[in-house]
Each structure stands twice: as C-alpha cells, then as structure tokens.
Amino acid sequence: MIRDHGGNLDLAQERFGGRLEEWIDLSTGINRQAYPAPTLEPRHWKALPSPSDIAALHTAARQAYGCSASVLAVAGAQAAIQLLPHLAPAGRARILAPTYNEFAPVLTAAGWQVDEVGEIEALAAADIAVVVNPNNPDGRQHEPSGLLALRSRVKRLVIDESFADAVPQASLAAEAGRAGLLVLRSFGKFYGLAGLRLGFVLGSADDISALDAMAGPWPVSGVAIEIGRKALLDRDWADTTRARLEMDARRLDALAVSVGWRLIGGTPLFRLYDVGNALAMREQLARARIWSRIFTDKPNWLRLGLPGHETEWMRLSEALSVC
Amino acid sequence: MIRDHGGNLDLAQERFGGRLEEWIDLSTGINRQAYPAPTLEPRHWKALPSPSDIAALHTAARQAYGCSASVLAVAGAQAAIQLLPHLAPAGRARILAPTYNEFAPVLTAAGWQVDEVGEIEALAAADIAVVVNPNNPDGRQHEPSGLLALRSRVKRLVIDESFADAVPQASLAAEAGRAGLLVLRSFGKFYGLAGLRLGFVLGSADDISALDAMAGPWPVSGVAIEIGRKALLDRDWADTTRARLEMDARRLDALAVSVGWRLIGGTPLFRLYDVGNALAMREQLARARIWSRIFTDKPNWLRLGLPGHETEWMRLSEALSVC
Numbered sequence: 085m086i087r088d089h090g091g092n093l094d095l096a097q098e099r100f101g102g103r104l105e106e107w108i109d110l111s112t113g114i115n116r117q118a119y120p121a122p123t124l125e126p127r128h129w130k131a132l133p134s135p136s137d138i139a140a141l142h143t144a145a146r147q148a149y150g151c152s153a154s155v156l157a158v159a160g161a162q163a164a165i166q167l168l169p170h171l172a173p174a175g176r177a178r179i180l181a182p183t184y185n186e187f188a189p190v191l192t193a194a195g196w197q198v199d200e201v202g203e204i205e206a207l208a209a210a211d212i213a214v215v216v217n218p219n220n221p222d223g224r225q226h227e228p229s230g231l232l233a234l235r236s237r238v239k240r241l242v243i244d245e246s247f248a249d250a251v252p253q254a255s256l257a258a259e260a261g262r263a264g265l266l267v268l269r270s271f272g273k274f275y276g277l278a279g280l281r282l283g284f285v286l287g288s289a290d291d292i293s294a295l296d297a298m299a300g301p302w303p304v305s306g307v308a309i310e311i312g313r314k315a316l317l318d319r320d321w322a323d324t325t326r327a328r329l330e331m332d333a334r335r336l337d338a339l340a341v342s343v344g345w346r347l348i349g350g351t352p353l354f355r356l357y358d359v360g361n362a363l364a365m366r367e368q369l370a371r372a373r374i375w376s377r378i379f380t381d382k383p384n385w386l387r388l389g390l391p392g393h394e395t396e397w398m399r400l401s402e403a404l405s406v407c
Numbered sequence: 408m409i410r411d412h413g414g415n416l417d418l419a420q421e422r423f424g425g426r427l428e429e430w431i432d433l434s435t436g437i438n439r440q441a442y443p444a445p446t447l448e449p450r451h452w453k454a455l456p457s458p459s460d461i462a463a464l465h466t467a468a469r470q471a472y473g474c475s476a477s478v479l480a481v482a483g484a485q486a487a488i489q490l491l492p493h494l495a496p497a498g499r500a501r502i503l504a505p506t507y508n509e510f511a512p513v514l515t516a517a518g519w520q521v522d523e524v525g526e527i528e529a530l531a532a533a534d535i536a537v538v539v540n541p542n543n544p545d546g547r548q549h550e551p552s553g554l555l556a557l558r559s560r561v562k563r564l565v566i567d568e569s570f571a572d573a574v575p576q577a578s579l580a581a582e583a584g585r586a587g588l589l590v591l592r593s594f595g596k597f598y599g600l601a602g603l604r605l606g607f608v609l610g611s612a613d614d615i616s617a618l619d620a621m622a623g624p625w626p627v628s629g630v631a632i633e634i635g636r637k638a639l640l641d642r643d644w645a646d647t648t649r650a651r652l653e654m655d656a657r658r659l660d661a662l663a664v665s666v667g668w669r670l671i672g673g674t675p676l677f678r679l680y681d682v683g684n685a686l687a688m689r690e691q692l693a694r695a696r697i698w699s700r701i702f703t704d705k706p707n708w709l710r711l712g713l714p715g716h717e718t719e720w721m722r723l724s725e726a727l728s729v730c
Contacts, residue, residue: 087624089455091454091455091457092457092458093454093457094457094458094459104450109454112455114454118452118453121449121452126441126444127427128602129441129444129600130437130439130441130600131432131437131602132435132437132601134417136417159625159627160625162625163626165623166621166623170517186624190623193620194493272455277452277453278453278455279450279451279452279453279454279455279456279629279630280452280630281482281626281628298489299489300485300486300489300509300513301410301485301509302482302483302601302604303486304604305482305603305630306602306604307602307603307628307630308628
C-alpha cells in the first residue's frame, strides 16, 4: 500500500549502503535548515493537548497564513487528504495532473470516480476538484484569481498549498472562508519538521466542523502543537527563510545548468530538472550518498530538494562534477 | 463537537483559577509517573518516518502485547475509533455501556445505527460490537474466553484495551489474528505520554491493511515512533510500573474508604467511587487544585487517576481530610 514517495532513505540504504547519518536526503521538498526546536515543558509530552492549546495553534496558523476563516490542525497535509473522500458522498473527482500521487488513490479507494486532467478548464463540474498550487513536482503555479473563478464551477475546490509558504503570493488562504473552497497547508516542509506531523485545513465553518468531527479529538501531538505555534508566530524566521530559499534555489539551478541539466520548474523548496537518464543520475548521486527523487513515468525527470549547510552544497557539487 | 473528557484542565482553570502547573490532574487514567523520555536524534523531528522506523515500532508493539498478528500504529486509540465506521458499510453497531463516550457518536455520525446495551449477550448479531475491557469508567472486566465466544456471533468484534497494560491477563492481544476481531491499544495511558498521540490496532491482515490505507502514510510522528519503540521494549519498566500501580491503587482505595467513599470499580490506572454528591466533591478537590472526573448522568460517581509522586499524595490526602 506504500506508494513511491521522496524521503524513503530505507531504499537508498538498502540499494547503495552507507549509514543513515551519511546520507543527504534531497529526495523531498523538506527544508534542511529546520526551525530550531524550542525547549518543551513535560506537559506537552505527557498530557492530552487541551482545547486552549489547540485554539492557540489555530490562531497562530491563521496569522501565519493570512487567513480569517476556520482552521483545523491535522497530522500533516496527508491526514487532510485522507479525510477528503468522507466529506461528501462519493461522486466525481477531478485532479489537475501530473501531481502529488496520493489524491487519486485515496479518493478511488473510497469509491470516488477519479479523472486526472491536464488543464484547469477540465476540472469544471467536478464534485471535488483538486489543484496543487504550486504544483509538485513541476512547480507549476496558478493565478489565485483563476482558481477563485473556478470555485463556482465545481462543488468543492481543494487547493493543496503544501509548498506555498515560500511563495505566499500564490496562496488562496485569505479566501478560505468562501463556501466550497478548502485550502490545505503543510507545516513540516517549509519549517523542516516533517517528522512532527502537522498540517492544516482552512475552509468554511461547515466544512471545518465536519472535518473536525472526522479527525476526532487530539489528532495532533502536544509536541507538534507547541513547536508549531511558536514557529508559525515567528515572522522573522519565515521572512529570512523565504529569502534564503530563493537564493539557494537559484544557486542550485546554476549548479544544475553547469552540468548540462535543464530546469523544468520548481518552488524555492525543490527543483525539477531534465537530466537525460534520471535513473543513471540518481545512482551517480547515490554513490556519493545523496538521495534524489525520480519518477517512473518520466525517465528524464529528477527532482532535488535544496542542500542545507555549506558542507552539503560542497558534497553535491563534487558529486555532480564527477558526472 | 468536543464531548466531556477527562484531562481538560482548561475548564478547571477557568472555573477555579490557579496556574496550570499548580494543578494535579487526576481527571484521567494517564499514569503520572511517565516513562522517562529518551534523548532523540534530530531526524525524528525533521524527517518523515521511514517504513523501517514504523516496522520496528510494530515489532515492539507485538512483543509488548504478546501478539503475533498484524499491527498498525495510529495517533492514539482515539484515531482507531475514528477509522472504525469506515471499515465496512454502515450497519448495526452495539456497544456495551456505560463506557467511553466516543464510540457511539463517531459511529452514529458515519451513518451507523447504534444501540448501547448492558450485557454481553445483547451484543450478538451486531455488524460491529464494541467492548471496552477493562471498562472505563467502572473497571468492569470480561473473561477473554467469554469475549472470544462472542466473536463468532457478531460480524466484527472490537475490544478496546486502552487500560489493559496494567492487567495483561485480561487481554485478547494473543488472539488478534482471528477473523473479525480487532483489539485497540493505547500507548499514552500506561506509559504516561498521552501528548505523544500513539496507539495501535491489532487484527487480521485484511482489516489492518484496510485501516492502514485509511490512515495513510505517516499517521504517527517520528518522536512518538522512537519513544514508543523504546518504551514498549522496556519490560523491566513495565513490570515495575504494573506492580507500583497495583499498590498505589490499593493506597488510593484506603484513602477513599477512610473518608467514607465506596469503591465502585476501577483499574490500576483509575478508581471510580461513589462519593455521594460528586459535584460538591469535585469542587472541594478543585479548591485544592486537584482535578477529578464526574459524570453528568451519575451524580454520585467520581473517578480519580492515581497521584504520581509523594507530594501529590500528600496534597490529595490533605484535600480529602478537609472534606
């Protein structure tokens, strides 16, 4: 039941050896310069999260995302995807593709008729329409105004903004209160803390209330609630990180171009390149203990997250110069 | 949507004041002498949990619970309850009551016809039959053999063993591979780490596979996976804790009897007493910053978790001697 995802260092180790700590995992879009974990009080590990803890996290999320609508914290954007099929009786879902490979099978497994379409126009008349913006893995971006116009032409429009923290101008979070619009946010990618399992759904009061009932009490750990709240309120860190990621993305592109790769697209958290033989390139990088993401149906695509500290840049540069 | 639960210190503070750290929360059955949190590597916060991390946790859970069947880690036993209604088309659910107040509304909300019954016999012919064993809040225990016999008379038998760690002889974990039997386990209560959000479902390969697909990848945090694995493998701690909880439960009963309360039942993690006017007693304890659990439909019932360290016993003793 496990589909192909980035971040699976098990496979890297199994195939290419090495100790876990030797590997640089660039197979995901998770920021490798994580938000520094604050000191925690024991109650965050020991006690059930309280309604006021959760309310404070929701307030922080609204502030960070520029959203005045209802918000629900869940155990990662993935957890929100798992709930989507149960928000309405199974009907017709349309997904703008190619994109993140979890929407289609999760909806299909719950009885939905799923079509993957290539253009926004073709999403019209769906009971659930899904757009990942910016898109994973190609970074394709859609104008917020165009997406808003689509809202009235579908029953429910789901915008997955898992990679929007680095490009806030692309976000529809400010519009999330409108009926029929749901915005998914990931905490772990931009803040580099994917292991905490934290994400959010922003939407109308009715939809959020229904999702809340399905998620049940305490879906998120006390540790994630406390770290998430502090991180989301830290605007300075977010601004500095956005600027740094933009610069680093350009640096990675320059490195890639210098070895003859072609940029297909990306976000400041990951870049997608045409590298010719992606399988061979992945193995080349893997021999240097750098893990990358390839795609079975796109033999020339290779996706790379951004290296973190300078030593990681040096190792990547060396691994590429060998090519 | 929030139902009345123990552990809600928000309400205690709002009604009776005091700083959060002044309160002793005895309103839950969460062990107040928690498993000592080990030092964690940064990857448990930063990276997505890997399949091998999750597999190691499952192995530890099977070992701790004496179970050779399929296992799925979820974000607390509550997360398993949220998935139950979607395991089969909505039908007839029967719940042995009174018990934990989440099963009935979660099943009802998903379209199930729910009956609460008072005796095991009345569960027969249900599509889902639910027994909490030992039961919360009254500690009622059922013989494993009697429950096993029930299995063939219902479509699916769900045994919630959230409080079974302290009374392992009551557990059906060893039988969990049989078709139609699902066993739920809570990690946070016995190990005193409810804020981590970790629990397990033990069951047949088919049921666990279906629940796995519904929970999706990464439902549990890397922190919970690592601490959970270590704790579940620590048999010495579990044995010592079981012995200590048994002694402490007797100590609490002795204290209760000395002030004229009558023991209704309990487990080594909580005790239920007939205290006469439970509302007045809760207020008496709350003035000493000790939070207890009462039940709207049982005006003489008061449930207490066990105090942790000696200072907590002294404060409880003093609060009761004032009565």
